[in-house]
Structures are given as structure tokens and as C-alpha cells.
Amino acid sequence: SQQGEEDPQALSIQEGENATMNCSYKTSINNLQWYRQNSGRGLVHLILIRSNEREKHSGRLRVTLDTSKKSSSLLITASRAADTASYFCATDTGGGNKLTFGTGTQLKVEL
Amino acid sequence: GAVVSQHPSWVICKSGTSVKIECRSLDFQATTMFWYRQFPKQSLMLMATSNEGSKATYEQGVEKDKFLINHASLTLSTLTVTSAHPEDSSFYICSATLDRGYPYEQYFGPGTRLTVT
Numbered sequence: 001s002q003q004g005e006e007d008p009q010a011l012s013i014q015e016g017e018n019a020t021m022n023c024s025y026k027t028s029i030n031n032l033q034w035y036r037q038n039s040g041r042g043l044v045h046l047i048l049i050r051s052n053e054r055e056k057h058s059g060r061l062r063v064t065l066d067t068s069k070k071s072s073s074l075l076i077t078a079s080r081a082a083d084t085a086s087y088f089c090a091t092d093t094g095g096g097n098k099l100t101f102g103t104g105t106q107l108k109v110e111l
Numbered sequence: 112g113a114v115v116s117q118h119p120s121w122v123i124c125k126s127g128t129s130v131k132i133e134c135r136s137l138d139f140q141a142t143t144m145f146w147y148r149q150f151p152k153q154s155l156m157l158m159a160t161s162n163e164g165s166k167a168t169y170e171q172g173v174e175k176d177k178f179l180i181n182h183a184s185l186t187l188s189t190l191t192v193t194s195a196h197p198e199d200s201s202f203y204i205c206s207a208t209l210d211r212g213y214p215y216e217q218y219f220g221p222g223t224r225l226t227v228t
Binding site for chain 1 (some may be wrong): 153154160220
């Protein structure tokens, strides 16, 4: 079953602009993770935020978590063409480390 | 470190045949591996959780007799799609957890694209 809904489904921006993706989920979580997937490839782990954290940074990435609203956002600052990929949130609800993935956002960064 | 490989990266098979996909953790031991399938432009759907030395745990709606999982060692899990049909065509991805500390980060393989003709 799908735990996370992401919006937008697709996002097209110019290089240098910021990209914001949102993820909403339904049940309580232990942590929420963001992954990137280039077309036809495996997933790359970007960042993990625990349920007791509200914000986390990693390089050009900024993730926020609002457990009261059951939502998270991923901000990519100063985007580059190489950031073009699909981005997925995934929630860990504590059931044997299983992850439930969101629907994903397809980001296209144009030169 | 923490590299996961899959073999083959793509495979085409005829309807009715069986296909085996391997997932290996190259530089770490993984007691738990996960198998996902992904349809074009869609999200990953968890199929099963594979634990070394025990039977896999399948998600609801996944046929265990159709998708045979064997986790024979701490570095290898295999998924066999039996009597494959065109509707089994999909992108299959495995992941492995480094069971040290919590939360356990999942490391994903590059995926295997299966096309059944």
C-alpha cells in the first residue's frame, strides 16, 4: 500500500533555481527518508530525518518534518542539470525496517 | 562501502519460463534484504523481506509460489520469477540493510529490468 503521497508529480525548473517537493503520509513513523532515482537506475539515499527532528541539512539539501501534519518537504537549492531525477520519500514505521515509498516527484532541471 | 549489486541488469525471456535474479551485498554482510518491483513512472512496491536462513516474508497480494526468494547466505539473495508472463515485466530492485545501529539504512541495487515476451 502507498504510505506517502508526493506533490508535485512533476516539476520543471531552470538551473540555479530552488526545487521544493512535498510528501504526506498516513501513519506514525520512526523516520522518513528521501531517495533519488535516475531514470532506469537504482535508488540513492539522500537524507534521513527522525521523527523527533524537525529539520535537517545536507549540502544543498534541506529536509523538514512536521509530524503533526504528517508531512515532509525536500528543498534542493541552486539546482543543477545533474539533479534531474525522480525523488521519493519513504517512511519507516518500525515494522522490521520496511520502507514504504511515496509516489515520487519527477524533477527536470533545464539549462 | 555498502555496495549492492544485481545480476542480470536486464533480461528478456519467453512466457512460461523462469528467471532468476541475484542480489549481492559486495562489501558487507546483510541479514536482511528486500525485494521491490517498480512499474514505469511509478513508485517502488515492496514485494518481500528476505532474512538469511529463514523463509521470506511476503507482502499482501504477492504470490509466494510465483516469486521464490532464497536468502542462502549473508551476502546473497535470489528472486526467481516462475512461469513468467508478460504482466510480470517490470523493474525489480533489491536492497540490503547493514544491521548495525538503528535506523538501518537500506542500500539499493541498480535494478533488473525484466521483459517477458
